[in-house]
Amino acid sequence: MAFSTTIYNAVFRRNSVYVSTIFVGAFGFAVGYDKAVTAVWDRWNAGKQWKDIRHKYVTEGGSEDDE
Amino acid sequence: MLFQSAAARSIPRVLRSSASAQARAFSSTSSSAAFQSFLGSRTALVSASALTAGSVAWYTHLYGSLPFIGEVHASAASDHGLHPTSYPWSHNGLMDSFDHSSIRRGYQVYREVCSACHSLDRIAWRNLVAVSHTADEARAMAEEVEYDDGPNDEGEMFKRPGKLADYLPAPYANEEAARAGNAGALPPDLSLIVKARHGGADYLFSLLTGYVDPPAGVEIREGLNYNPYFPGGALGMARVLFDGLVEYEDGTPATTSQMAKDVSVFLHWAAEPEHDERKKIGVKAVILMSTVFLISVYVKKFKWTVIKNRKIFYDPPKH
Numbered sequence: 001m002a003f004s005t006t007i008y009n010a011v012f013r014r015n016s017v018y019v020s021t022i023f024v025g026a027f028g029f030a031v032g033y034d035k036a037v038t039a040v041w042d043r044w045n046a047g048k049q050w051k052d053i054r055h056k057y058v059t060e061g062g063s064e065d066d067e
Numbered sequence: 068m069l070f071q072s073a074a075a076r077s078i079p080r081v082l083r084s085s086a087s088a089q090a091r092a093f094s095s096t097s098s099s100a101a102f103q104s105f106l107g108s109r110t111a112l113v114s115a116s117a118l119t120a121g122s123v124a125w126y127t128h129l130y131g132s133l134p135f136i137g138e139v140h141a142s143a144a145s146d147h148g149l150h151p152t153s154y155p156w157s158h159n160g161l162m163d164s165f166d167h168s169s170i171r172r173g174y175q176v177y178r179e180v181c182s183a184c185h186s187l188d189r190i191a192w193r194n195l196v197a198v199s200h201t202a203d204e205a206r207a208m209a210e211e212v213e214y215d216d217g218p219n220d221e222g223e224m225f226k227r228p229g230k231l232a233d234y235l236p237a238p239y240a241n242e243e244a245a246r247a248g249n250a251g252a253l254p255p256d257l258s259l260i261v262k263a264r265h266g267g268a269d270y271l272f273s274l275l276t277g278y279v280d281p282p283a284g285v286e287i288r289e290g291l292n293y294n295p296y297f298p299g300g301a302l303g304m305a306r307v308l309f310d311g312l313v314e315y316e317d318g319t320p321a322t323t324s325q326m327a328k329d330v331s332v333f334l335h336w337a338a339e340p341e342h343d344e345r346k347k348i349g350v351k352a353v354i355l356m357s358t359v360f361l362i363s364v365y366v367k368k369f370k371w372t373v374i375k376n377r378k379i380f381y382d383p384p385k386h
Contacts, residue, residue, distance in 0.1 A: 037351050045164040050197055053168050057201050066202040
């Protein structure tokens with residue numbers, strides 16, 4: 001079976017499946033895309049952000065609400 | 068164009084039969100006559116004059132003066148202040164975040180030096196959390212300050228230690244008290260000062276480190292100080308930063324320029340706390356939009372390729 005036939009049967013054939021695929025795909029993409037950009041961003045700004053210096057100031061048993 | 072075949076380009080030549088050429092020539096002479104008479108009309112004269120007057124007025128409204136016409140100024144360049152140097156801030160780039168160690172040191176400079184005269188109304192203790200301080204540190208700093216609260220059950224106001232939700236305390240109760248304490252000059256609130264001055268953080272740094280003796284011939288009134296970066300040159304704030312004024316907990320030498328840099332970064336953050344997040348979202352948006360643009364170019368080419376590549380033949384009737 002050709003790839004286009006497979007994908008047609010799996011996704012496009014029923015509208016309910018098609019719409020759900022779009023929603024789930026959008027959600028998954030947003031999560032992955034954000035992780036990827038954040039990884040590049042953190043590498044580019046290594047050492048400058050709060051998360052890089054936080055360990056110098058937190059104390060044992062202190063509150064955790066300053067991530 | 069890639070898709071355009073020679074045949075497609077030659078269509079117009081085929082169409083140009085003698086009959087249609089004559090028709091076009093006729094219509095163009097009649098329309099040019101009408102155009103000629105319009106050019107000489109009163110309406111044309113009035114609308115051209117109105118357009119000219121309107122665009123001159125609009126230009127002067129926008130830019131204040133007309134180009135190529137000399138102007139005379141009664142002011143000296145020093146009235147506008149020296150242009151601040153552009154410094155290579157580590158957050159200058161499109162993808163550069165603030166240096167949060169610098170924000171933390173800058174907060175210390177603000178708290179120990181500037182806050183004696185300047186308020187920072189728009190920053191609450193909670194804003195420092197996860198930016199320059201931990202929640203515990205911010206809570207402890209807030210508790211050192213007493214805030215008015217109330218009324219309580221008996222209708223009386225009372226004092227209580229600060230909490231994270233409180234805003235940083237102001238040095239003076241009101242503007243009059245601030246002026247009275249500074250020989251009539253009002254120390255402005257610093258929350259948005261980086262946005263409120265041309266040159267932003269560059270100006271701040273230049274101002275704080277720019278105090279010099281006034282040049283010969285410049286008289287500075289008693290109680291004012293000379294600073295070439297301040298428009299007019301004389302301001303109510305004296306030089307406040309001197310080497311070793313504060314002691315940084317991270318061991319950074321507290322030189323005048325180091326403190327000026329740190330407090331400028333801190334005040335830049337105070338004016339633009341969304342800075343880091345904004346740039347990160349900007350990166351995401353640019354990548355996404357460029358991809359969508361490239362896809363749209365591809366789809367357009369894909370859809371048009373049929374039209375661009377078709378061939379049209381003229382089959383003349385045979386008599």
